[in-house]
Amino acid sequence: MRSNRRSWLKQIGLGVAGLTISRLETIASPSHSFTREFIVDKPIRLSSNENPYGPSPLARKAMADHLLESNRYGGARTNELVSAIAQKYDLTGDNVLMGAGSTEILDIVARYSALKGGSFVIPVPTFAFWANMIEKTGFKKITVPLTTDKKIDLPTMMAAIQDDTRLVYICNPNNPTGTMLERDKLVEFVKKVSEKSLVLVDEAYIDFTEQPSLCGLVSEHRNIIIAKTFSKIYGMAGARVGYALAHKDTINEISQVTTWANGSCSVPSVAAAIASLKDEKFVRGTYDKIHEVRRYTIDEMEKLNIRCIPSNTNFIYFTLADYKKDYFDLLKRNNILGTGIYEEEGKWSRITVGTKEEMQQFIKILS
Ligand SMILES: Cc1ncc(COP(=O)(O)O)c(C=O)c1O
Structure with a gap:
């Protein structure tokens, strides 16, 4: 114990x-x-x-301004945020699923992937909080060590995928190592993996780099899911706002394992997130x-x-x-x-x- x-x-x-x-x-x-x-x-x-x-000055003001809306459910306000996110990534609202932090998104994707049993592939060390949870449901964890320079080892990850693998997790840049994958190699990897399995790319820290998000791939590739958060560069860890970007059918599919899709972010937090997006x-x-x-x-x-x-x-x-x-x-x-x-x-x-x-x-x- x-x-x-x-x-x-x-x-x-x-x-x-x-x-x-x-x-x-x-x-x-x-x-x-x-x-x-x-x-x-x-x-x-x-x-x-x-x-x-x-949080950013604009976000702080928005939180305060919207506190008194907290007696109402925040559907309309959340829709506004979904639209703002979709616009930022040149997608539509159907490509977005909100969560109380990206932790909830990782949790939803893990639970959805585990529905039919089988296995998932994850590097070690990485952000494995969710993996420890889902493993307990019988979803088999296949771990792949990092390379000696502490990068995610894409060829070995690929080789570790089994016939029953339903999910492959990539954190880019990786937590805890801070290492980043070359974008071209990552694109090639996720496209290939997505022919067999869901691939979840966690971009919690990508805003600290100049590397563009992989979100441009989701309209064409149903099995690619990108997890993003307002907790890091936007400074809103305690406000709990994160989201998934994926093909609209995939968003629909994974939403089945959440009781209230887009229902878990509070009104002040959502208002703050909308304001944050404007605070360049x-x-x-x-x-x-x-x-x-x-x-x-x-x-x-x-x-x-x-x-x-x-x-x-x-x-x-x-x-x-x-x-x-x-x-x-x-x-x-x-x-x-x-x-x-x-x-x-x-x-x-x-x-x-x-x-x-x-x-x-x-x-x-x-x-
Ligand atoms: C790689 C990574 N993904 C996701 C999260 C979860 O962040 P949040 O739930 O605050 O969005 C963290 C938190 O530290 C993280 O490091």
Whole structure:
């Protein structure tokens, strides 16, 4: 039980740097303890890849302006957001399914794929929260290790697909490694996989890169689903808005496993998401700041003998193999939340890129 909970924390990336794995375990529910830690200790939060600058000013205003609409169900407002998203990607509203964060989208796609049993293919490590859930229903997990440079290994993923494989998951850029696939190779891969199975491409972090989304493929390819979120570059993790982009028939199909399609986002959150899409200044500002602070952090970590994988995201994957101090104890004593170890071999961990001040503090306590 104890070790299960420990690996759960590691897996979802909330495993709070050594800290607190034991303190968390003393409280009944991991998710509640998570909230309580943050409220009681006011730590520097570098564990969950949140955007420290958000929500955008326009989103904050929209949330406040629409609070009083919260006594009404938000169908019309959600339709407005669906249209805005469709327009952004040159698709139609039929190609969009909203979720309370992209977690709900991953959950829906997983549960839909598992309906007929069989297997799914997933790299390790990746964002596997949903996979741990669906595996318990008997949907067989086929894991594929990353390449030595911590990229998703597309040829091996392809080779791992079985006759009964119903879902292949690709996180691009990948969490926790921050590595990105070459777009041409990825396009070729998803097109080929989609002839046999659903392929789910999680683009939670693509806005931190210059690589275009794969959403242009969904009208022509029924088995390609793209998951996206307002939690990262838009800085709305606590507002819980995400969505899927897919062929309209696929959106219809996967909607069967949700009781109320497009019904799980609150009115203020939806209003904020609509406003966020218009706030290009905020998005560009976040992008620039994350890139600058990431550069600073990686440079400083390397000086401390902490080798980092080049990152395409708002987090950094690094090895503690050559770092002589007790990283986790230092974080714990200085009230900084990071993650646990993702890969024991090489002692690989992850840190979110916070503000410059937060990262200066992080570097200072490690020095
Ligand atoms: C790759 C990836 N996908 C999806 C999510 C889920 O995000 P949300 O449910 O907040 O949209 C996360 C969260 O960290 C993530 O890292």
